[in-house]
Amino acid sequence: MFRHITKYKTLALVKDHSSLFWTLFFPLVLVTVFHLAMSGMFSSDTYRFDPVTVAVVTGDAKQEEIKAFDTFLDYVGVPGTPDENDGPLKVDTDPQNAYIIYIKAEPEEARVLLDKNQVYAFVEVGETVTMTAKNILNSSNSLNGSVLRSLLERYTQIKNTMNSIENLVTSGAIRPGRDFEERIRKAFESDTGLHEEDQGTKKGDVLIYFFALLGYLSIFPMAGSISSVAELEANQSSRAARSWLAPYPMWKRFFAEITPNVVLYSILIVIIYYYLGVLGVDLGPRTGYILVLLLLGTLTGIFMGTAVGSLFKGSTGIKTALGIGLPLVLGFFSGMMASEIRKLVKNSIPFLQKINPVSLVAEGLYSLYNYSTLDRYFDIVIRLSIFLVIAIVLTIIGLRRSNYESI
């Protein structure tokens, strides 16, 4: 019976060209349109945040301080060379994930580089690390300043911590495990200390659109599963009344009805993910985690649809409109149409962001992209799972009635 229904439901789905367009081509078209609209931004500076150019003056700093700072530079920057035409520092390699491009210089040289705007700032390494920049209040460059400042603050913080530990080691209080530099590297690897906003501007701004878009496309199956419920509830369609009369319990019919949706939309979201890759939108290397999140979102979307379809009274038309409209609205609040909305919601109605499933998927993708640790990701996965469970429970409540007051 299960296979029988599933087979014909799939057949009906595939043969229904207009809904097939909605379920398959619409998302792909949407992704393509998004990509075209954003590709301008991709090549522009807002996306490819230029690393901050810095001259590093070691002067008469202690050897281990220079060594420690070198380790730091290694992690956050790439070395550059002065431009012959007095432009900003050049790099030989692609400064992919670098925050800064640096050049070691004597104090006078550094001053000249700064004057000629070949570097944004120079940094003097010593007991304390100081940073000198020309136009720190200049708005177009203030971002550079805050990135650099927070990097240096973080460095100082870690260095101080390490120093304290070292003191403990020399005093014999604890025994050292590994190298000092190694520890600094580790500390940086776990957290560069940059504030989310700074980093978001670096890589995420355009990606926020795509994160929200993927969030939207995960919840998108809602409309489809609302129509599926119309095939189950005898008061919603004459076909449903007919299959209600068949000798099978509701839950069996439900699973037979919903399985093709789950399969179809799961495949769809995976296709979309890889299609984005083909378009050149790089969502980061954690494909497994990303797919888990997207599939969880898809399930949530499907069960949101079944909950709405079975709980709410009213015509299938109205409910389907809701199924199409609601994900769009949720997508809007997640920054799908304007990324500022995301920040706005985050700051003024954080509650909405925490319960908006589109936001949850988007934020999950965001955290996978931007944070090396998975705490936030798992936090979001748990929240989304709770959302899913609630949708399932509501669906069960909605479908539980065994016969009808009126049809």
Added chain:
Amino acid sequence: MQTEVRVRNLVKRYKDLVAVDHLDLEIQKGEIYGLLGPNGSGKTTLINCILSLLRYEKGEVEIFGEPMRPDAHHLKQNIGVVSQEPAVYDELSVYENIDYFCGLYVPDKAVRRKLVEEVIEFVQLDEFRKFRPKKLSGGLLRRLNLACGIAHKPRLIFLDEPTVAVDPQSRNRILEGILQLRDEGSTIVYTTHYMEEVEFLCDRISIMDRGKILITGTSDEIKAISRSGETVRVETFDLDESHLKAIEALPTVESLEYEQAELVLKMKAKTNGLLDILNYFEHHNIPMTKISSKQPTLNDVFLEITGKELRDDV
């Protein structure tokens, strides 16, 4: 005689409207049972209550001697329903639709294939088997709807106005098919507001109005209960008051009307009034251009009981 359906004291309300009003009925095995009633009389509601699809306020329903409930799947297995509105998938072909609905009852593929072929033959949709429902005419769509409901050869079949908006050819095919189903041993509940259909088809008829069954019996029994007899119409130009008075006084005449040279006589039930009239005209040498007589119909009975016509278009 085995009772396939028994309904006792059934009450179904839609808010203030009592759609089924303290209704009792019994349907015997092997009969075609007709539910005749005008639009809105509660036929569909009654069927849906019998099937447990609708909740009802009061009453009991038994099918095959067991109480009918929404989860009585072993009873559902032996019931076939052909709804008033065609309920098929537009995306699936004729064959696929029948196979789909049949498969809800018959899991075995080989058995099912045979049943589907048989029912396609039965409703004569062979040349349309690959058609989508949208491409079918109204009558063919009805036949498909019928096929979807009966392919699994149910013991008890509910047909809710299966011939509405159907061309005469399809209609005849459907009616013959229903007789055939009965002859193969199914019990059939047939609702309609076409009295000719129930007269032709049904072994027993219930006349329904405002959620109540007014009368039940064979077509002849019901007509026999009627107080009115045949209606005689005479076309004649030469009738004066005295003649009219005299005709009205005839023992077999119930009432008469004379307008625009047409005399319409309602005769008393169970009399041979036509003869009386002919004799009177002959005896008084009154010329007439035309005379006709019509036996009372179920509609007349219905009109008599309820004061309204069964169909708007009669």
